[in-house]
Amino acid sequence: MQRNSSTSLGMTEQMYRTHHCNELRKTDIGREVKLAGWVAVRRDHGGVIFIDLRDREGLTQVVFRPEENAEVAKQSHSLRTEDVIQVCGKVAPRLPGTENPKLATGDIEVLPQSLTILNRAENLPFQLDAELSNEDLELTYRYFDLRRPRLSRNLQTRHRVTQATRQFLDSQGFIEIETPILSKSTPEGARDFLVPSRLLPTKFYALPQAPQQYKQLLMVAGMEKYFQVAKAFRDEDMRADRQPEFTQIDIEASFVTPNDIYAVTEGMLAAIFKAARGIEIPTPFPQLTYREAIDTFGSDKPDRRFDMKLVDLEDVFRDSQFKVFQSALVEGGVVKAINAKNFAGITIGQVDELTAIAKTFGAKGLAFIKVENGEWKSPIVKFFSEAEKESLRTKLQIEEGDCIFFAAGKWEIACEVLGRIRLRIAEIQGLTSANRQSGSDSGSDLDFLWVTDFPLMQWSAEENKWNAVHHPFTRPKAEDLELLEQKKFGEMRADAYDVVLNGVEIGGGSMRIHEPDLQAKMFEALGVSAEDQQAKFGHLLRAFRLGAPPHGGIALGLDRLVMLICDEESIRDVMAFPKNNRGQELMTQSPAEVDPKQLRELGITLAKQKL
RNA sequence: GGAGCCUUAGCUCAAUUGGUUAGAGCGCUGCCCUGUCACGGCAGAGGUUGCGGGUUCGAGCCCCGUAGGCUCCGCCA
Numbered sequence: 304m305q306r307n308s309s310t311s312l313g314m315t316e317q318m319y320r321t322h323h324c325n326e327l328r329k330t331d332i333g334r335e336v337k338l339a340g341w342v343a344v345r346r347d348h349g350g351v352i353f354i355d356l357r358d359r360e361g362l363t364q365v366v367f368r369p370e371e372n373a374e375v376a377k378q379s380h381s382l383r384t385e386d387v388i389q390v391c392g393k394v395a396p397r398l399p400g401t402e403n404p405k406l407a408t409g410d411i412e413v414l415p416q417s418l419t420i421l422n423r424a425e426n427l428p429f430q431l432d433a434e435l436s437n438e439d440l441e442l443t444y445r446y447f448d449l450r451r452p453r454l455s456r457n458l459q460t461r462h463r464v465t466q467a468t469r470q471f472l473d474s475q476g477f478i479e480i481e482t483p484i485l486s487k488s489t490p491e492g493a494r495d496f497l498v499p500s501r502l503l504p505t506k507f508y509a510l511p512q513a514p515q516q517y518k519q520l521l522m523v524a525g526m527e528k529y530f531q532v533a534k535a536f537r538d539e540d541m542r543a544d545r546q547p548e549f550t551q552i553d554i555e556a557s558f559v560t561p562n563d564i565y566a567v568t569e570g571m572l573a574a575i576f577k578a579a580r581g582i583e584i585p586t587p588f589p590q591l592t593y594r595e596a597i598d599t600f601g602s603d604k605p606d607r608r609f610d611m612k613l614v615d616l617e618d619v620f621r622d623s624q625f626k627v628f629q630s631a632l633v634e635g636g637v638v639k640a641i642n643a644k645n646f647a648g649i650t651i652g653q654v655d656e657l658t659a660i661a662k663t664f665g666a667k668g669l670a671f672i673k674v675e676n677g678e679w680k681s682p683i684v685k686f687f688s689e690a691e692k693e694s695l696r697t698k699l700q701i702e703e704g705d706c707i708f709f710a711a712g713k714w715e716i717a718c719e720v721l722g723r724i725r726l727r728i729a730e731i732q733g734l735t736s737a738n739r740q741s742g743s744d745s746g747s748d749l750d751f752l753w754v755t756d757f758p759l760m761q762w763s764a765e766e767n768k769w770n771a772v773h774h775p776f777t778r779p780k781a782e783d784l785e786l787l788e789q790k791k792f793g794e795m796r797a798d799a800y801d802v803v804l805n806g807v808e809i810g811g812g813s814m815r816i817h818e819p820d821l822q823a824k825m826f827e828a829l830g831v832s833a834e835d836q837q838a839k840f841g842h843l844l845r846a847f848r849l850g851a852p853p854h855g856g857i858a859l860g861l862d863r864l865v866m867l868i869c870d871e872e873s874i875r876d877v878m879a880f881p882k883n884n885r886g887q888e889l890m891t892q893s894p895a896e897v898d899p900k901q902l903r904e905l906g907i908t909l910a911k912q913k914l
Numbered sequence: 915g916g917a918g919c920c921u922u923a924g925c926u927c928a929a930u931u932g933g934u935u936a937g938a939g940c941g942c943u944g945c946c947c948u949g950u951c952a953c954g955g956c957a958g959a960g961g962u963u964g965c966g967g968g969u970u971c972g973a974g975c976c977c978c979g980u981a982g983g984c985u986c987c988g989c990c991a
Contacts, residue, residue, distance in 0.1 A: 350948030364951070384941090401949055409951090429925050430941060432952070436926070439983070492991035512991080539990040540915095663917090663987060765988095774991040829991095884984075 319389055325361025329410045331394045338363060338413060339389040339421070341450065342382050344432070352379050356390065356413075359455050364403070364412040365390050375418050385424035385431075385450075390415040438875075442889040445880055457877045460579050461865045465532055467578035468552055471571045477528040477554065482517035484510060484534065490831065490839055491775050493537035496547070504906040510536035510548075513858060515774060516843055518555040519815055522854040523846045527557045532861065541884045544863065544874055548882075552864075554812070555856030561800060564812060564857050565753060568802055572751070579868050582746035588802070590753040597715070601722020603757070606806025607750050609734040611725050613639045613718060616709075619694045625686035627670075631711035638711040641721050642699045643728045646706035647673040653731065657708070660723050665716040669724070670709040674701060683709075726806070735805070752803050756780065759797040760828065768830040773799045775829055776822070776843075778814040778855070792828055802859070809864050812857025819847040 320339040327336065343357035354365040367379035382388065392415035403409035428444045429435050431451050441448045449455060469479065488495045488509035495509035511517075513535045521529045533553045541547070552571075556563065569586040576584045596605050599612050616638040620628040628638045643649075654671070661669040672681035684692070699707055708724050710717040729735055759779050760769040769792050771777060779787060783795045799813035816822045822844060826836045836844065862874040875881040882888050902909065 344951070344953095346950045346953050348948055348950065348953075349946065351950080352948090353950050353953080355951070362951095366949080368948075370948085398949065401951085403951060406951080426924075426942065433926070433940070437983085440925085489991090493989085515991090537990060540988085542990085543985070545990070659918095771991050777991090 323360040324356055324358040324363040325407055327363060327394050327408050327411050327413070329396070332396050332411060334394045335392070336394055336413060337389060337391045338365070340387070342384055342386045342388060342424075345382055345384065347380060352376065352382075354379065354382060354388075356388070357450075357452075359459070361408065361452075362406055363408045364397075364406070365392075366395075366412045366414055367418070368414065371414055372416055375415055378418050378420075379415075382420070383424060385427060386420060387422040387424070389419040389421055391417045439883060439889055442881065442883055445890045449879065454876060457865070457869045457871065458879060460869050461861075461877055463579045464575050464861070464865050464868065467575045468530075468532065468571060471574035472530045472554070472567075475528070475567060475570070477530045477556075477567075478526060479531055480521060480526065480529050481531060482511070482514040482521075482533065486511045486517070489516075490835065491771060491829070493539050496536045496538045499905045499907060501905050512537050513551060514553050515776065516840075518553060518856060519776060519843070519854065520846055522555055522557045522815075522817075523849065523851045525557075525852075527852075529556070529856075530554045533858075541882075541886060544866075546862070546874060546878065546881055547886050549874070550861040552810075552859040552861050553856070554858070555854060557852040557854040559814075559853075559855055561755070561798060561814060561855070564855055565800070568810065568857055568859070569751075572802075575864070576746065576749075576868070579865075580744055580746065582744055582749075584746055584749060584751065588751040588753050590755055592756040593754055593758065593796075594756065596754050597718045597722075601718040601720070601725060602806070603754055604801065604803045604806055604808045605722075605752070605754075606726065606729070606735065607752065608748070608805060609729050611641050611643060611729065613641055613721050613725075614698055615639055616695070616698065619691055619698065623686075623691060624688065625683065625691075627683075628709075628711050631717075636712045637714050637717050638709065639717050639721055640695075640699060640707050640709045641725050641728075642701060643706045643708065643732075644702075645704045646728060646732065647675045647704045649673065649706055657724050657727060660727055661710070661720045664720045664723055666710055666712065666720040669720075670711075672701075672707040674703055674705045674707075677703065748805075750805055754801045754803055755799075756796045757799040757801070758793070759783070759795040759799075760792045762793060769793075769828055771825075771829060773797060773811065773813050775825055775831070776813075776815045778816050779825075787824060787828065790828070798855070800857075802857070804864075804867055807863055807867060808860075809867070810857050810859030812855065814853070814855035817847060817851040817853050819844045822847060 318337060321337045322331075324338060324340050327334075338356055338358075340356045340358035343355040343362060344353075345355075346353040350369055352367045354367070355362045356365050367376040369376040390413060392413045394411050395414050397403075397410060397412050428447065429437075429440060431447075435441055435448075449458070472479075485498060485508040488497065488507065489512075493512050495512065498508040498510065500506045500508060511533075514531060514533050518529055518531075531553045533551050534548055535551050536548050538547060539545070554564075554567065556567070565587065569588055573584050573586055576582050591599075591605070593603055596603050598615075599605070600607070601613050616628070617632055620638050621632055623629045631638055649671075654669075658669040670681070670683045672679050672684055674680075679692070687695070695701060695707070699705075701707065708721065710720045710724075758772050759777060761772050762768075763770050778798045780796045780798050786792070786795045797813060799811070801808050801811040803809065816825060822840075823836060826840065831839070862877055865877040866872075866874050869877055871877055880888060880890065887893065
């Protein structure tokens with residue numbers, strides 16, 4: 304390393320820096336300081352040269368002037384973006400009129416007596432001061448991309464979130480316990496990542512989809528209150544908001560009811576938002592049942608930041624001449640509609656798009672009425688009687704400029720179709736984006752709620768069996784237990800709940816089954832044979848016979864939570880080293896082929912590659 | 915497993931109905947510039963338009979195939 308030429312800094316001489324780049328203020332004027340960091344921008348005027356020096360905390364302007372120090376100024380002309388440098392010099396006030404109010408350090412600048420180039424940067428793969436659309440390039444140079452202040456700040460926010468989580472849960476008596484990453488494959492749920500065992504050839508570990516069984520066994524162990532910032536792994540196809548490995552805040556407690564879990568979760572989220580955004584969020588959160596959520600918003604994770612609720616029109620069309628609606632009702636279905644305010648100006652392209660969405664989710668088409676110049680413009684309105692029209696006007700509060708969308712059919716499908724249409728219209732109209740004002744972060748853009756009473760099981764036509772909606776350890780609601788005996792599985796509700804923020808599911812959990820007999824009945828209902836129960840879940844059933852306490856818990860998706868806190872669109876922007884759409888980590892090029900010797904040791908032979 | 919969209923300079927993008935030598939900004943190289951903060955000015959380098967085939971007098975543009983990317987459906991207890 305090049306020796307520092309300055310000798311006048313006394314006790315600070317051996318340090319790389321005395322301050323970070325977002326620290327110096329007017330009150331520091333006259334101080335001798337050392338700063339180290341990256342050259343964010345250089346503005347070379349031929350004579351004077353300005354450098355914005357960046358570290359993870361912020362920017363400080365460094366000014367090289369020939370009349371101050373000709374040698375150092377000459378050296379400074381060689382600086383290029385992203386060189387790593389150290390400067391030693393004096394804090395000076397900026398010339399009157401040249402202060403920069405956009406920078407926290409904008410009142411001052413540093414006049415160096417020395418410049419040490421700690422490392423040069425070659426030509427950059429891309430520019431950090433411009434947005435990039437080529438995500439593969441960013442991920443390949445992730446260590447470089449992370450120098451962007453936005454991403455750096457996101458990772459710092461993530462740290463604050465996990466710290467607040469640990470501090471809060473510790474204060475509530477929860478104990479952080481690590482559970483194995485090398486664990487066992489389970490039949491239900493997502494596809495597992497497998498890890499071959501060398502010591503036990505032919506056998507495989509599975510990476511956990513969640514620490515679910517371990518945390519329940521910790522309750523049997525009498526730990527009473529457990530939590531973990533846990534990695535989880537699911538080998539499913541990717542989406543924009545999905546990663547094969549992700550992080551959960553995993554919580555489980557004994558002798559609790561759903562209300563206890565709600566209170567802990569609300570307290571924890573309050574602590575997190577206080578720590579990460581400095582705001583108080585109102586608790587307790589409102590609650591909706593699953594049935595109400597679907598009925599009113601067409602989603603089990605409703606975004607309530609805007610209205611446009613689903614309105615039931617059974618009363619209107621029960622005896623209608625319009626057969627499409629009338630027959631849907633006769634067949635036990637529903638007719639529902641939403642009123643999109645100020646959307647009568649919808650374009651043909653938008654109609655086509657919304658119709659395509661409706662068809663994707665099972666509708667045959669999408670009927671609508673535009674209200675323009677006092678006229679109802681619609682292909683279907685001619686089938687409506689005057690009484691029906693008047694009833695619609697009242698129920699949907701129809702006014703000039705509105706656009707009404709209808710769905711008819713089975714309850715789940717009609718609701719989901721309108722729910723999706725509702726979200727897309729809100730997106731088009733910008734109903735969800737405007738909110739966070741600069742400078743005044745009140746948290747008024749945040750809408751938390753609980754969705755409760757989820758169905759316990761769902762019929763899978765493809766597999767010809769019942770599947771657990773949450774997971775097979777979920778406790779049925781006590782009042783629905785007799786439905787289990789009657790095998791009315793579809794009508795059973797679970798003591799299960801999701802916590803939703805701004806239309807995003809950020810967590811979910813349930814009360815668990817702690818009785819071995821009930822658990823066996825559940826497995827039976829889910830089509831797990833007696834042999835499989837013993838082979839796959841014998842440990843759990845045995846554990847439940849040794850005094851298992853009533854227990855329940857919740858898991859929150861840390862990545863999504865931090866994404867929302869940071870106002871980001873993608874969880875990749877709050878992860879240090881995310882994987883791309885094909886599950887590749889492009890920086891290290893994983894996954895990769897392995898040495899044949901490693902395969903031999905594992906007793907693995909590769910099948911011929913598909914051509 | 916399925917559908918839609920995309921691929922032009924290092925990066926972000928443009929290129930009339932198919933028509934001469936494929937342009938711009940940023941970055942890069944060289945020169946100039948003493949108060950900028952996205953500094954400015956002058957000059958320059960940089961392209962097999964993802965790849966393969968077809969139609970045409972002529973293809974970045976049209977057609978077929980293929981690779982890669984993005985988004986969505988299925989899937990994600």
